[in-house]
Amino acid sequence: MAFTKEEIAQRIAKEIKDGYYVNLGIGIPTLVANYIPPDINIVLQSENGLLGMGPFPFEGEEDADLINAGKQTITTLPGSSIFDSAMSFGMIRAQKVDLTILGAMEVSENGDIANWKIPGKMVKGMGGAMDLVASAKNIIVAMQHVNKAGESKLLPKCTLPLTGVKCIKKVVTELAVLDILPEGGFRLLERAPGVSVDFIKQATAGRLVIEGKIPEMTLN
Amino acid sequence: MAFTKEEIAQRIAKEIKDGYYVNLGIGIPTLVANYIPPDINIVLQSENGLLGMGPFPFEGEEDADLINAGKQTITTLPGSSIFDSAMSFGMIRAQKVDLTILGAMEVSENGDIANWKIPGKMVKGMGGAMDLVASAKNIIVAMQHVNKAGESKLLPKCTLPLTGVKCIKKVVTELAVLDILPEGGFRLLERAPGVSVDFIKQATAGRLVIEGKIPEMTLN
Amino acid sequence: MINKVVSGAEEAIHDIPDGATIMLGGFGLCGIPENCINALVAKNTKNLTCISNNAGVDDFGIGLMLKQRQVKKMISSYVGENAEFERQLLSGELEVDLIPQGTLATRCLAAGYGMPAIFTPAGVGTEVAEGKEIRNFDGKDYLLEYAFDADFAIVKAWKGDTAGNLIFRSTSRNFNPVMAMAGKITIAEVEELVEVGALDPDYIHTPGIYVHRVFQGKDYEKRIEQRTVRKVH
Amino acid sequence: MINKVVSGAEEAIHDIPDGATIMLGGFGLCGIPENCINALVAKNTKNLTCISNNAGVDDFGIGLMLKQRQVKKMISSYVGENAEFERQLLSGELEVDLIPQGTLATRCLAAGYGMPAIFTPAGVGTEVAEGKEIRNFDGKDYLLEYAFDADFAIVKAWKGDTAGNLIFRSTSRNFNPVMAMAGKITIAEVEELVEVGALDPDYIHTPGIYVHRVFQGKDYEKRIEQRTVRKVH
Numbered sequence: 001m002a003f004t005k006e007e008i009a010q011r012i013a014k015e016i017k018d019g020y021y022v023n024l025g026i027g028i029p030t031l032v033a034n035y036i037p038p039d040i041n042i043v044l045q046s047e048n049g050l051l052g053m054g055p056f057p058f059e060g061e062e063d064a065d066l067i068n069a070g071k072q073t074i075t076t077l078p079g080s081s082i083f084d085s086a087m088s089f090g091m092i093r094a095q096k097v098d099l100t101i102l103g104a105m106e107v108s109e110n111g112d113i114a115n116w117k118i119p120g121k122m123v124k125g126m127g128g129a130m131d132l133v134a135s136a137k138n139i140i141v142a143m144q145h146v147n148k149a150g151e152s153k154l155l156p157k158c159t160l161p162l163t164g165v166k167c168i169k170k171v172v173t174e175l176a177v178l179d180i181l182p183e184g185g186f187r188l189l190e191r192a193p194g195v196s197v198d199f200i201k202q203a204t205a206g207r208l209v210i211e212g213k214i215p216e217m218t219l220n
Numbered sequence: 221m222a223f224t225k226e227e228i229a230q231r232i233a234k235e236i237k238d239g240y241y242v243n244l245g246i247g248i249p250t251l252v253a254n255y256i257p258p259d260i261n262i263v264l265q266s267e268n269g270l271l272g273m274g275p276f277p278f279e280g281e282e283d284a285d286l287i288n289a290g291k292q293t294i295t296t297l298p299g300s301s302i303f304d305s306a307m308s309f310g311m312i313r314a315q316k317v318d319l320t321i322l323g324a325m326e327v328s329e330n331g332d333i334a335n336w337k338i339p340g341k342m343v344k345g346m347g348g349a350m351d352l353v354a355s356a357k358n359i360i361v362a363m364q365h366v367n368k369a370g371e372s373k374l375l376p377k378c379t380l381p382l383t384g385v386k387c388i389k390k391v392v393t394e395l396a397v398l399d400i401l402p403e404g405g406f407r408l409l410e411r412a413p414g415v416s417v418d419f420i421k422q423a424t425a426g427r428l429v430i431e432g433k434i435p436e437m438t439l440n
Numbered sequence: 441m442i443n444k445v446v447s448g449a450e451e452a453i454h455d456i457p458d459g460a461t462i463m464l465g466g467f468g469l470c471g472i473p474e475n476c477i478n479a480l481v482a483k484n485t486k487n488l489t490c491i492s493n494n495a496g497v498d499d500f501g502i503g504l505m506l507k508q509r510q511v512k513k514m515i516s517s518y519v520g521e522n523a524e525f526e527r528q529l530l531s532g533e534l535e536v537d538l539i540p541q542g543t544l545a546t547r548c549l550a551a552g553y554g555m556p557a558i559f560t561p562a563g564v565g566t567e568v569a570e571g572k573e574i575r576n577f578d579g580k581d582y583l584l585e586y587a588f589d590a591d592f593a594i595v596k597a598w599k600g601d602t603a604g605n606l607i608f609r610s611t612s613r614n615f616n617p618v619m620a621m622a623g624k625i626t627i628a629e630v631e632e633l634v635e636v637g638a639l640d641p642d643y644i645h646t647p648g649i650y651v652h653r654v655f656q657g658k659d660y661e662k663r664i665e666q667r668t669v670r671k672v673h
Numbered sequence: 674m675i676n677k678v679v680s681g682a683e684e685a686i687h688d689i690p691d692g693a694t695i696m697l698g699g700f701g702l703c704g705i706p707e708n709c710i711n712a713l714v715a716k717n718t719k720n721l722t723c724i725s726n727n728a729g730v731d732d733f734g735i736g737l738m739l740k741q742r743q744v745k746k747m748i749s750s751y752v753g754e755n756a757e758f759e760r761q762l763l764s765g766e767l768e769v770d771l772i773p774q775g776t777l778a779t780r781c782l783a784a785g786y787g788m789p790a791i792f793t794p795a796g797v798g799t800e801v802a803e804g805k806e807i808r809n810f811d812g813k814d815y816l817l818e819y820a821f822d823a824d825f826a827i828v829k830a831w832k833g834d835t836a837g838n839l840i841f842r843s844t845s846r847n848f849n850p851v852m853a854m855a856g857k858i859t860i861a862e863v864e865e866l867v868e869v870g871a872l873d874p875d876y877i878h879t880p881g882i883y884v885h886r887v888f889q890g891k892d893y894e895k896r897i898e899q900r901t902v903r904k905v906h
Contacts, residue, residue: 050611
C-alpha cells in the first residue's frame with residue numbers, strides 16, 4: 001500500500017535528530033511537525049523570521065502579527081526568537097539550519113530540483129525556496145512519486161525551470177525512500193509496505209540504483 | 221591670537237546644522253559637543269554602537285557598560301538607540317551620518333589624511349577612522365596647524381601612512397579655517413583674530429589659495 | 441533629538457512622484473503599511489516600481505494599487521495570492537522581476553549597510569542567474585547581486601518615537617527593518633507613536649537615523665491571510 | 674527547545690586547541706568575556722589567533738593572554754592601550770593584522786550571514802589595500818574583504834536563556850552579536866542565565882541557533898578604562 005501524505009510526513013520525521021534546527025516547506029513538509037518524536041528537542045525555523053514555531057493557535061487566539069512562511073497563523077514556543085528577513089536568510093545561508101524539508105514538482109537524478117514555476121501557467125515566484133536549496137546542508141524532498149498525469153517526478157533531468165542544482169540529498173514519496181548518489185542516480189533505500197521494487201522502477205524515470213534487498217519503510 | 225583647542229571646537233560647532241547626525245573623533249572633536257547651539261537638534265553617533273550620546277555621567281553614576289568610542293564613560297539622551305558594530309559601520313558606510321569631525325597628524329592639499337600610524341614608533345591601529353573617512357559625506361578635520369617640531373601639518377602630500385584619500389572637505393586649526401578645493405589646494409576662508417594671512421602662509425606647506433580679503437573667525 | 445513626526449499618511453507620501461521606486465515592508469499581509477498604501481491609492485500615484493516581498497491580495501494591500509494600474513513593475517519573491525497580478529503579468533501589462541526572498545532581503549541590507557553588492561548562492565544554475573556575474577569562493581558558486589536603489593521605503597512598525605526609532609511586533613517585523621534602512625527617504629507608520637525616552641534604547645529595532653518621517657497610523661485592519669487554528673481537545 | 678547550557682568557563686573552552694582561531698567580543702574592556710579569558714589563561718592554550726577589536730590592557734582582558742605568550746597573532750583595529758602588546762609587536766614576537774573597525778565588524782557579519790566576502794571603501798588608497806582586490810561601483814572604489822573563518826567565538830551577554838538566546842546591555846553589545854554569529858562554535862557567558870520563556874522573543878539580540886554553549890559567568894569585574902565624569906553644579 002502506498003503511503004498517505006500523513007505517512008510520508010511520519011516517515012520523514014524519523015530523519016530528524018535531537019538538537020536539529022529544521023525548516024519545513026509548505027504542503028507535506030508542514031505535516032512533519034505533527035510527528036516529531038516526543039523524546040527529542042528540535043526547533044522549527046520559519047523563514048519569515050522566527051525560530052521556535054509552535055502549533056496553530058486555539059480558535060480566538062489568532063494573532064495577525066504572528067504567522068509562518070505559509071502565511072498561516074501560528075504560535076511561538078518558550079525560547080523562541082523573532083528576527084528580520086536579512087538575519088533569517090543569513091542564518092540559512094550560513095548553514096545554521098540543519099535540515100530543510102520541502103516539496104517539489106520534479107527532482108533529477110543528480111539532485112536538481114524544480115518547484116517554483118510552470119512556464120506560461122504558474123507564475124507565483126520562488127519565495128525562499130532558492131535560498132533554502134542553495135544553502136541547506138541537508139535537504140529532503142517530500143512529494144508524490146508521480147504527478148496527476150501519472151508521469152514520474154523523479155527524472156534523469158528536470159524539464160521545468162530549476163530551483164537549485166545538485167542540492168537534494170534524499171526523497172521520500174508515497175512509494176519509497178531514496179537518496180541521491182554523489183555520482184548521480186536515485187538509490188532505493190526503502191519501499192512502502194507492500195509496494196514492489198518493480199512498481200517503484202516503473203514509477204521512476206531517472207536512473208534507479210537497487211543494491212541488495214530493499215526493506216519496507218517503518219514508521220516508528 | 222591663535223585659537224585655543226576649546227576655541228577650535230567652538231568654531232567647528234558652527235558648522236553643525238539642525239537635524240545633523242554627527243560623529244566626533246577623539247581629542248579636540250570631542251570638545252565640539254560642549255558648543256552645540258542650544259536652538260538646534262542634533263544627534264551624536266558613537267561608532268561603538270550608540271546614537272544619542274549624552275554628557276559624561278555624574279560622579280558615582282558611571283556605568284561600565286556605557287562608553288563611547290574613546291572608551292570614556294558617558295550617558296544616553298532620551299531617544300537614544302544601541303546597536304551592534306556591524307550596524308554602526310553599516311550606517312556610516314551608507315552615509316546616514318551627516319558630518320564627521322576628527323583629528324589628524326597630516327592633511328594634504330588634495331584632501332588625503334594621515335592620522336593612525338607613525339612607522340616604527342606608534343602602532344595603535346586605525347580603529348574606525350578608515351571607515352569614517354572612506355564613507356562620510358562631510359568630514360572636518362580639527363587639528364593644530366603645525367606639529368610640536370614646528371612643521372606644517374597641511375602638506376602638498378602626506379608623509380605618514382594614509383588613513384584615507386581625497387576625503388577631507390574642511391580643516392579648522394588654531395590659525396585658520398580652510399576648505400579643500402576639488403582641484404586641490406587649501407583655500408583660506410577665515411583666520412584667527414589677529415593672525416595675519418602671511419603668518420598662515422608660512423605655517424602652510426601645501427598650496428594655499430587666497431581669494432580676496434580673508435575675514436577673521438568669529439565664534440558666535 | 442531630531443523630530444521626524446509628520447501629520448499622517450497623506451503628508452508622508454506627498455512628494456512620492458509618478459515613476460518612483462518604492463519599497464514596501466511586510467510579508468504577505470503581515471506588517472504592511474496599510475495607511476500609506478491607502479494614501480497612494482487615493483493619490484493615484486502612477487508608474488511605480490514596487491519592491492515588496494509579496495503583492496497583496498486582490499482587494500487589500502498592494503493589490504489595491506495593482507487594480508488601479510499604478511504599478512509599472514514589481515520586484516518580489518512570491519506573488520501567488522493575487523489573481524489580478526497574475527492576469528496583468530501574463531498579459532504583459534505588468535513588468536515583474538521575481539527574485540529569491542533571501543536575495544531580496546540581503547539587497548535591502550546591502551543598501552542600508554552601504555555595501556554596493558553582495559554574494560549569494562541563491563539562484564545559481566537557475567534562470568535567476570541569467571546575465572549575472574558568478575564567482576566561486578572555496579569551491580561554491582555565488583551570484584553577485586546589487587544593493588537596491590529605492591527612492592522611498594515605506595514600513596509599518598508597532599511602536600515608534602518622535603525621533604524615528606522603531607520597534608516591530610512578532611513576525612510583522614519581517615522585511616520592515618531591512619527596508620527601513622534601505623530607502624533614500626524612509627517613511628514609517630506606527631500603531632503607537634510615543635515620546636522620546638519611552639522606548640528602551642537596548643530594544644530599538646530600527647534606529648531613528650534611518651527614518652525620515654514617522655506618523656501614527658489609524659484604522660488598522662491587519663487582515664489574516666490564512667487563518668489556521670487547532671481544536672481544543 | 675535545545676539546551677545549550679554548560680557548567681562554566683572551563684567546560685565551555687575545554688576543547689579549544691592550541692593553534693585555534695578564536696573571536697573575542699567586546700570593545701575596549703566593555704563587554705569582554707572575562708570568565709572565558711581567565712579560563713584560557715588558566716589552561717594556557719597556546720599559539721592562538723585572536724580576532725578582537727582590542728587587545729585588552731596589560732593586566733586585564735586579552736592582555737593577560739599576551740603576557741603569558743598565548744597569542745601568536747592578533748587581528749584587531751586598535752591596540753593602543755596595551756604596552757606589552759606594543760613591545761611584542763615591535764620585537765616581532767607577535768604577528769598583528771590591523772584592520773579597520775568596520776571591516777572587522779562586517780567580516781564577522783559576512784561569516785554569520787553566509788556571505789563569502791563583502792565590499793567596503795575603508796582602506797582604499799592606504800596600506801590596508803595592499804594585495805587586495807579593488808572594484809569600482811558607481812565611480813567609487815571598494816576593497817573585497819573576506820568573511821572570517823573562526824573556530825570559536827566567545828562572547829559576553831547580559832542575559833541568556835538555556836536555549837542560547839542572548840540579550841546584551843547598552844554599549845557592551847558592540848562586537849558581541851556579530852561575533853556570536855560568526856564562530857563555528859559559539860560560546861556565550863552571561864551575567865544572568867534564565868529559563869526559556871523568560872526573555873521576550875521580540876527583543877532577543879542573538880537567536881540561540883547561533884550559540885552552541887552558554888553558561889552563567891561569575892565575579893565580573895567590568896573594569897572601566899576611562900572613567901570620565903562631570904561636576905555637579
